[in-house]
Amino acid sequence: MTKKMMRLGLSMRGLGYHPAAWRHPDVPVNGASEIEHYHTVARHAERGKIDMIFFADGAGVRAKDTPKGSLARLGQYITDIEPTVLLASISAVTTHLGLVTTASTAYNEPYNLARRFAGLDLMSHGRAGWNIVASWSNEEAKNFGLEQVRDYGERYERAAECAEAVTGLWDSWEDGAFVLDKESGIFFDESRMHRLNFEGKHFKVRGPLNARPSEQGRPIVVQAGNSPAGRDIGAKLAEVIYTASNTIEDALTYYADMRERLAKFGRPPDALRVMPGFRTYIGRTREEAQEKFEMLQDLIDPVVGLSFLADTFGDLSGLPLDEPIPADFKPAGDREGISGWADRLIARSRQDGKTIRELYLEQAGQASSNYIGTAADIADIMEDWFHKEACDGFNLTVPHLPGGAADVSDLLVPELQRRGLFRTEYEGRTLRENLGLPPHRNRYTGADRVREASIA
Incomplete structure (x- = not known):
């Protein structure tokens, strides 16, 4: 039996997750708007054999300006590069690293979302993933003709519909649909092309999608959030869950809940990877790790x-x-x-x-959710969570970039590898393979082929 391996994501939000990250002397002050910065972070992540980078995103400036002047001092969260454009560029300088980003169901149409992520999946040869969010910020809503966000029920109803339509569009073409036979003149097999004809309360989408499947079948679906409605969307459709658990007790409760929800939707336990956010300050000594934390605190x-x-x-x-x-x-x-x-x-x-x-x-400084210490100290905690089945891995929300990513690859990953918890080489080329997920099965393949065989 193959040993279960820990899965690791690296969240690359601009310049890092500490609010003073942009003032750190080793951080490029305008890095959030420079592609070279993101290339550097991505290369660190791939050097450490990380499963995927995760790009959190919002469609607007969401921070409030209380007290007056605080918004102008939170520069790292104000501007960045649209993430699917960004990840397309990163796909050209990496070969194995998964490329996951947020795109809101509140301000996008399913067809555009499906096409955008299918394109990224093709460009990267099967390394793309879509993180489903319903959006909560009034600042974003005002950029799309609304004075405030839709109420909770409507937002998640819309999100569930959108996700159903997007994943349906990704199944527009069965395996073997593209014959590409120059001699016969047949480019694709019409019997393996499918129109979705989705109709719900919020969306009506015909299809098919004008993009063919990638090597992994379709992009990975990620769901981030702890709400009951969001958990149901994740249990029904997602392959990765990005959650927030500050204690192992919280993580154990969440993990058990998601396993129950998976069963409710008829999905097997290995269909989903639960990866809570995990903030690390890593040093070669405990004193060095504490100094890294305090240095950023002093810059607030x-x-x-x-x-x-x-x-x-x-x-x-x-x-x-x-x-x-x-x-x-x-x-x-x-x-x-x-x-x-x-x-x-x-x-x-x-x-x-x-x-x-x-x-x-x-x-x-989010004192209650920081893990500060040597690589061995941090690995002890991660190993405890992993072996007690509180999670399948972690999404590392490092305090500053690119230095935090380098610390993960240079210090933490070798310690996890030494313990046999993390890969030493990528298992495959696609994100699905590297996450250890089962192959994607197109919804039309089984039923249609069985029916055709019986008619014959």
């Missing part, structure tokens, strides 16, 4: 730090940063949905004697 502008408290408390910029939140403080504005969290955070900060500065450093 106070106005940016306060923006991480704004949703909970409102604008705190008028209060002394090196004193606790005053006992008589009352957050301004609408506190519905966050008042309990705000009260608990205030109570805990007073109990611990935390100042406002300490609070924002804790929130901005």
Whole structure:
């Protein structure tokens, strides 16, 4: 029996996941808009035999400007390169690395999505993946003629329909459809071309798709999010789940839930890879790893730090940063949905004697979800989660790029390989092969061929 291997993704959001990443001395300040930066990150990832890079994306500037001036200091999240264009370029400088990006079901038509990702899959010889999101930001909605996002139920109803239509379009052509016989003059077998004729509440799509299948049959489907509706979309259609679990207990609960949902949709356990986000600060010593974390923390502008408290408390910029939140403080504005969290955070900060500065450093640096240490320290945690079946692998959300990607390939991956947890060479050329997923089966192949045989 082949030993089960850990799967690894590298999330390459602009310049990294720490809010001060763009101020790091080793980070190219305009890298998020320069293709050479992304090529460098991708090459680090492929050198480490990483399964895939994952590009989070949004159709607008989503950050709020509270306190005033914080948006102008979060430069790394403001502009980047449209991800399918970006990944098409990366496909030309890599040979095995999977190429996955987000595209919203809220602001795209299924046919355009299906064609765009099928094109990327063909260009990369079977390494593309689509991350399904329903979009939550009002800032994005306003770019598409809406004043605010659709309500939860409608967003996920639309997302489910869109995903059904896209995956259906990808099955437009069965295996063997393209005869390409110059002598007979037959380019394709009409009996193996299928019109989808999808009709739902939100979309009506005829098909077929004017793009042929790649070596992996169709792009990998990824679903990101923890909502019940999102989990159902993932269990029904996805092959990879990108989730957020800060503790192994959370991860175990999530993993078990997804296995139950898979069974509900009649899918086998090996049809899905669950890969929670995992933030690493890796050093050759624990002291070096801690220094890497503290260096970035020291680069957080106070106005940016306060923006991480704004949703909970409102604008705190008028209060002394090196004193606790005053006992008589009352957050301004609408506190519905966050008042309990705000009260608990205030109570805990007073109990611990935390100042406002300490609070924002804790929130901005995501102290509760960081893993800081040597490669062996980090691998111990990952191995524990993996062997206890809390996940199938991890999506590494490194704090800054390209340095964080280099640390993964130079320090973490060799330690995982030494333990026999991670590959030393890619298993195949396609993303599906490298994730250890079963081959894609076109929805039309079995039934139609059996029917034709019986008629004959």
